[in-house]
Amino acid sequence: MHPHIEKYLFQVSCQLKDLSATRRAEEVREIAQHLQALVEEGQGQGLNESQAVRTALAQFGSPQKLGRELNKAGLKRAPDHLPKSFAVMTKVMIGQAMLNLLTYGILAWPSMWSAVVRSNGGREELILLLIGFGVLYCAVSIRVGVLLRQLRRGAFWPALGLMGYQSIVYAIQFSKTFSTPHSSHSWPPISTGTVLFLPTLFCLMILVLNRKSYFRLSSAKWST
């Protein structure tokens, strides 16, 4: 393959950073074949190889622009194997399970021997709380990372709603935990009812929003 074509394909490939390795390889392969056909066509019209390559590459335009557009188009693609709503809902449930584990596991754990640490002036208790919230902070960061990817994949409204919901839950959890450490043996940050009710409500919201956002994306694509 001509070095200019190889360089072009490499530049396109660099922009396909959000696609899977298989899809990236397929995109590059298809463009390579098309370029090769254009070069052969040019040579058939009497151009020498380097002229034909130059003409073929000009037909394709900027590799960065092409790569960016292919990457963007690939991101908007719904998962092949799972309905989109189901995929988003699964993520919500995983997030909720993580939240419950942190709430009733790690954060409740120090309270079991809070009586012991409280007798020492509460310093250790504070340290444990900070460790607990440190872990919680990491979990939130991971969730936000997942959600940002979701945003880039086109599920804008569900992801935004989910981020809002998680922020509210964490805010409630944080304020309740810090406002009651010395008045309660256990520190239930949010009630079980809230934990069960809000995700259900939120899942319904996701179904509606996801549908809406998907259709809006679909109609927008034609006009871009």
Added chain:
Amino acid sequence: MGRNLSKSDIPALVLAVLFEGPRHGYAIAREVESRSKDLFRLREGSLYPALRVLEQEQFIAGEWDTQGSGAARKVYRITSQGQAELASRTREWEEYSRAIGSFMGGAHAPAH
């Protein structure tokens, strides 16, 4: 010299070409140019993003054809949803064309 196609026109033309039969990317581009008698120039840089969007919408389906003697090529075919979309776009275009024609069709250059 042909004129570059607007991005919003490419999907409909691709669907129209694929309605005639399955084709790979290179053949689609050449068919658009040849059917427009080289009036339209379909830049490949615009073709592939349009193909991805059409695939995503399930208006077309692409498959790697490994049966030929040469290297495998990705061949696109129109789906039934694509055919319905093409019919709808054709109707829209006919209405638009009729409306414009009602202004332009009978117009004459002012005589001096």
